[in-house]
Amino acid sequence: xxxxxxxxxxxxxxxxxxxxxxxxxxxxxxxxxxxxxxxxxxxxxxxxxxxxxxxxxxxxxxxxxxxxxxxxxxxxxxxxxxxxxxxxxxxxxx
Numbered sequence: 001x002x003x004x005x006x007x008x009x010x011x012x013x014x015x016x017x018x019x020x021x022x023x024x025x026x027x028x029x030x031x032x033x034x035x036x037x038x039x040x041x042x043x044x045x046x047x048x049x050x051x052x053x054x055x056x057x058x059x060x061x062x063x064x065x066x067x068x069x070x071x072x073x074x075x076x077x078x079x080x081x082x083x084x085x086x087x088x089x090x091x092x093x094x
Contacts, residue, residue, distance in 0.1 A: 023070035030080055036061045037077070044075060053077045 026046060034050060035043035037059040044053045044065060053075045059065055065077035 023073070023075070026067050026075065027069060029067050030064050031067060031077075033059050033061055033063050033065055037065075044077065051075055055079070 029046070031044045031046055033042055033053070034045045037053055037055045037057075039058075040054050040056070042053050042055070042059065043050045044067075045051075052073060053065065055065065055077050057079065059077070059079050064080045066080050067075045068078050069076045
């Protein structure tokens with residue numbers, strides 16, 4: 001009799017590789033700065049949540065940034081050039 005333990009095999013894999021990497025799902029999105037990024041740190045809004053954001057340059061409130069990467073609850077963002085500004089918090093840019 002086999003009790004208390006499930007054997008995991010390759011068939012348990014998902015077709016969504018970012019399923020358990022929630023923050024990485026936001027990479028590439030354009031979002032708005034809601035707390036100015038000054039001295040490298042500020043905040044962006046995604047949906048109804050505020051997230052910490054880091055940038056190598058200062059970014060003013062209301063400007064659009066693109067999420068470059070995510071690590072431990074911190075997004076690395078880059079400013080979007082004026083000719084390409086677009087706030088899109090519902091789906092990936094592309």
